Amino acid sequence: MKRKGLYFLIALALGGVGAVQAQDSAAPADTSSSESAVSTYDGRWYIAPAVGGYYNDTDRNTNSRQFYFGLGVGRYFSPNMSLDFFVDHTNRHIDNAVIGAGPGHSNRQWISNSVGAVARFYAGDWNSWRPYALAGVMGSHHHSYLDSGWSPAAELGGGVSKAVGPSTDFRLEAAYRYDFDNKSQPEKDGYGDWLLGFSVVARFGTPAAAPAPVAAPVAPPPADCSTLDSDQDGVNDCEDKCPATAAGTIVGPDGCAQKVVIDLRGVNFKFDRPKAGETDISKSLAEPTADSISVLNQAVDTLQRYPQVHVTVAGYTDSKGTDAYNQKLSERRASIVYNYLTSHGIDASRLEGPIGHGESNPIGDNETDAGRAQNRRTELQVQQ
Secondary structure, eight states: OOHHHHHHHHHHHHHHHHHHHHHHHHSOSOOHHHHHHHHHOOOOEEEEEEEEEEEOOGGGOBOSEEEEEEEEEEEEEETTEEEEEEEEEEEEEEEGGGGTSOSSEEEEEEEEEEEEEEEEEEOSOTTSOEEEEEEEEEEEEEEOSSOEEEEEEEEEEEEEEEEEETTEEEEEEEEEEEEOOOSSSTTOOOEEEEEEEEEEEEEOSOOOOOOOOOOOOOOOOOOOGGGOOTTOSSSOTTTOSSTTOOTTOOBOTTSSBOOOOOOOTTOBBOTTOSOTTOOOHHHHBOSSHHHHHHHHHHHHHHHHHOTTOEEEEEEOOOSOSOHHHHHHHHHHHHHHHHHHHHHTTOOGGGEEEEEEOTTOSOSSOTTSHHHHHHHSBEEEEEEO
């Protein structure tokens, strides 16, 4: 083996590591960016001088082992994958038996220089001991007294890597390399060799800056609920106990759905009243008239307090008389109540009708005077 070449590679390794360590020492005291790069992913280029032992295939008819040395240049392309381009050198001594000179090894050499690329695939955290697998392809140039030329080769293996600083790793690996050389010895075709190597990975250049910390979003101050009405029901969100009421729902002071009942029971009409063309409702109402007017005024108040409420004004009769006559009578009863509401401030757009139902839908017994009095009525039917 050429000792000067080996010494040169060792010196290059130590020099590269020293230069990188000098860069680290010159960095500011705040090393957060470097530590961040080491703990996650450092994509800088590196050099990787390597030395190791080479264990030759017995078919080579050379000494069984010798040192090899090499140099790689590469970088990580992801936290778990790197790619090196490399050269390495081995130098063997051919057996005396090959040249007919007896036992032992001759001074004749078999020199191999390989140029190729190798990918490594890592597992584990960047800062821990990281096992990896490797695969490489290369071309090997062989030179011996028998032949000089190129042949393809490939290798598979594995190893372990450890970061020892922001810019330095150590690698220890073993690999099997198969050389497709079929010319160096005419009667041989291909050789499988083993190698065990140690390399120092020295990254160069300025480490990538750590990403700027993302400021936590500042939550906006909560909105004043007394100024909000999310469901548009007329009750502010502070007091609304039912905050998702459907649009158009009638609600109470707590914002919850409330059924509006407008009860006109007690507003009963005299028999066969109102007459056609009669407009004064008080003359058509059963005695005492004041009680019926009070019920009507309560209905007006309810409609004014719930402006979203719409009602149908419907009139009814007892069973006395013909169906046709009772139909007209029920319509007059609905109409006179309708006019009372509109004359007291209720917009006609909120009223449907007036509608007459004749003697249908009785609420009292038409066989008694009291029951027939109950059936002579008008209803306000709330539309929900």
